Amino acid sequence: MPRAGHGALSFGSGAVWILIGVLLFLLYLPLVPPVLFSIGLAVPGVHTITFRAYGELWGSPILVSATETTMEVAAIVGVAAPALGLLSALAVRELGIPRLMMLLVLLPLFIPGVSMGLASAFFFRELGIAPSLPSVALVQTIWALPFATLVMLTVMSTFDPVLLEAAYVTGANRLRGFLDIELPIIRPGVLGAVLFSLILSFNETIRTSLVQGPLNTVQTYIWSTYKQTGLSTAIYALMTLLILLTLVLMASILVIVTRRRAA
Amino acid sequence: MRRARAAVRYGLLGLPGVFLVVFLVCPLLLTFAISFWQRTGFTFTPALTFNSYRAFFSGVRLLVFDRSLLISLEATAISLLLAYPVAYFLAFHAVPKAVRICLSLFTVPFLINYIIRTFAWTYLLDRSGPVNRLLQWLGLVHHPVSWLLYSDFAVFIGLVSAYMPFMVFPLWLSLSGIDQRLIEASWMLGARPARTFFGVILPLSLPGIFAATIFGFVGSFGESAVPTILGGVGFQLMGNTITSAMDVLDYPLAAAMSSVVVIAMLGLLTAWFLSFDLRALLGKIMEWRR
Amino acid sequence: MTRPFEISRRGLLSTAAGAAVLSVAGRAKAAGKTLNFADIGVGDPGGDWSGFTKASGWNVNLVAIGNAPSAILNVMIGGGGTSTYDIINIVGGMQPPLISNHLIEAIDPAEMPDWAKDTYISEYLTEGKPGFQFIGYQGRLYGVPSVLQGDAFAYLPEKTGPLDSYAALFDPKWRGYVALENNYTTAGQKTALYLKKAGLADIKDPANMSPAEIKAVVDFLIGRKKGGQFRVLWSSFEQAVDLIVRKEVYVIDCWEPMVFAAAAKGVHAVYADPKEGYLLWAMAAYLVNKRNGSAAEKKASYELLNFMLGGWYGAKITLLRGYMTNPLAPAYAASHPAEFTAAEAKKIAAITANVKHKFDQGGTWQNRWPTHIDAYESEWQRFEAA
DSSP, X not given: OOTTTTTSOOOOHHHHHHHHXXXXXXXXXXXXXXXXXXXXXXXXXXXXXXXXXXXXXXXXXXHHHHHHHHHHHHHHHHHHHHHHHHHXXXXXXXXXXXXXXXXXXXXXXXXXXXXXXXXXXXHHHHHXXXXXXXXXXXXXXXXXXXXXXXXXXXXXXXXXXXXXXXXXXXXXXXXHIIIIIIHHHTHHHHHHHHXXXXXXXXXXXXXXXXXXXXXXXXXXXXXXXXXXXXXOHHHHHHHHHHHHHHHHHHHHHHHHHHXXXXX | OHHXXXXXXXXXXXXXXXXHIIIIIHHHHHHHHHTTSEEETTEEEOOOOOHHHHHHHHSTHHHHHHHHHHHHHHHHHHHHHHHHHHHHHHHHTSOHHHHHHHHHHHHGGGGSOHHHHHHHHHHHHSTTSHHHHHHHXXXXXXXXXXXXXXXXXXXXXXXXXXXXXXXXXHHHHHHHTSOHHHHHHHHHTTOOHHHHIIIIIHHHTHHHHHXXXXXXXXXXXXXXXXXXXXXXXXOOOHHHHHHHHHHTTOHHHHHHHHHHHHHHHHHHHHHHHHHSOHHHHHTHHHHOOO | OOOOOOOOHHHHHHHHHHHHHHHHHHHTSOOOSEEEXXXXXXXXXXXXXXXXXXXXXXXXXXXXXXXSHHHHHIIIIISSHHHHOSEEEEESOOHHHHHHTTOEEOOOGGGOTTTTTOHHIIIIISTTSGGGGGTEETTEEOEEEEEEEEEEEEEOHHHHOOOOSGGGGGOGGGTTSEEEESOIIIIIHHHHHHHHHTTSSOOSOTTSOOHHHHHHHHHHHHHHHHTTOEEEEEOSHHHHHHHHHTTSOSEEEEOHHHHHHHHHTTOOOEEOOOTTOEEEEEEEEEEEOOTTOOHHHHXXXXXXXXXXXXXXXXXXXXXXXXXXXXXXXXXXXXXXXXTSOHHHHXXXXXXXXXXXXXXXXXXXXXXXXXXXXXXXXXXXXXXXXX
């Protein structure tokens, strides 16, 4: 089973499996209270389960529209940031100014969120970009871009250019070489970048709140109620549904991929 | 035809650069300019004054800056020590299916709103929480311990659980891309596993370490929810003190603090670039010059 | 190379196309005649604006925003608030920065028939009364009061017995079991009120302190902090409720609805009636100085403001959030059994009577924008860093 059994330093599988188990346990631990709250177990001494919150969820127009907005923004960011990230990674390699390009691409990471949000807000106002879906997507894309680029660069760093040389020798042009040889190999990076972008979009609050205009995202709505009126059980229900949905989705993808492999 | 192709090529490759210059560098320069402006009551007027910088460097906010640096460095180091073995193991000792499941499991929690995720720790760590009850049941303590929550410990828990999983991914990507033949060659030449690790694997995984460090450090440094939710009495990181300056409309001070943060970060990054060969960072792709 | 994630190029392309279609479809959402109402969450009547929509033909789009001055000012000055929002409903007293940056307009009470019926305005908030600073500025009116309240602190009687003074927050008996709000205009001002009444510091007006006075307050707080008096400085509703419900602290500087929320979770906490008095405040709905705003929007905005002064809205908000709203609310709830049950009407009447009592007791009016606010902020930074 160990692929690189010899040569590579072995930490002892058992110990690392335990470490992974502990880490995953710690990561999933904070998901337990929200699930319990969503079924009415927040109250000390109460042991009866109620699914009322799941009904209320659909009766809250602001939560429903915020969910829609969040999905729309995530869809845009999940495509735009990886695409720009791929281009940025290529630009770092191809344009002959790698250090400058790296600095530029990593810059969004270094600016405190609230400052970045405010600076963009002012700038958008000067440009006449009304605060709305595009401005939210734009701000989140900039935020996700360094993550997407770095993931892409990490994969590309393992790519052996000899393969490209071979393609050129056999008459392929640059584009063909990239599409047919390199892209398939760096595909995990592309998927990783999509995943990172979605996750970042799902969690961004500070920058978004400054450019959201007439919209709410789930995050800004949660932040506002968390601060001023308290989180409703409907919000916990929404989070629980999200956990379940993702786990089911991931499980089914795994099953499908495994079946296809087997076939 | 050739020229048109070149134009398309450079157009595409230049796109991210142009995009960033317009939507990032411009706002950033604006911020930098505002940090020198004069504040008069409710508004601020263009000027060239260092008042905001003086206020920052001579006040308690500098303590917050130091603390942010230290805490993020420590949190990043802890996260790296946890994430590297995981990534290493997944890259070299796990079957693809296990890797797939593991990496997926590491991502799922992040789809849950981070405020709710962070806040949930307070239920787990407070004086009547399950962790304290467990400690008492085990007989390790007789009274609930207070330092589990509203403490540096809790901040570390929050930061590590928020950013460590982000670090596993790039580490795994770079480790799994290492050419097996190099490792086997090292083995055949009689190198001991530890020597192979430090001589071959670790240097080759530097791009991943670099990306992971950036994710962890910058993420922690800019964090503002974790300290307010889990930190002790008045625990602040940079994001919090910048927001506080904005509360009284002191935009020049907020801009000055942001500029200092950006400059400090760029300094760290440049130091890194200078001390490490960029080729080690970017791997084979830089060796390849047409 | 391990490749656990297999996706085809076609799969990627179709995802992209799908995302694009989705976002375009999303844009097609009907805009219609809609007012954008930026609110800190308190003014949301459970998403039900049907009464207003039926009467005026306008929809209301509620945008949830933060109540911290930076959240409001950033959104209004930078974030295009003035090109988007028609009304912002926040804790009042923010007029100085809002007006000097031309973000809100003066209001004309004559446009709102229910203004005159709101006796709370004439009793507490009109010009000449100390509450005027919550809705007015330099002799003109800017805000429509949407919520009124007096803040003190809460305690767990089973742990502390009855308490009636802010001294409890600083009593070494509860060392490590006290929480304050992380806010100089609430916790800071309450501390000042206590120090003044107890004769521990020479403070002329807790609502508008000089730099030396706020420094004295912060020095006092730092002393207590170093002694381990405080468990945490909370900064959100949810956090404060949690501190009470989990009995993490016994004495907490907080807002009264948090006690209601704790009661709903089965924990009995008491909101104190301190001998030093209350920290009194009001929320104000401001008319945004909207760029490119039409006359029709303005007319509708006034209708919405008037709706907020009405009985149904007031009763609904009191019921949902636990704050006093307007004098029409209790009577409306009592006389409309189809909309409010008898128990709800009783609750609304009780909340209203309770808050009225606080205003009769008096205390100090919260000042969100004191003259030396910069000193407040930098001194509070010192407290946090200490």
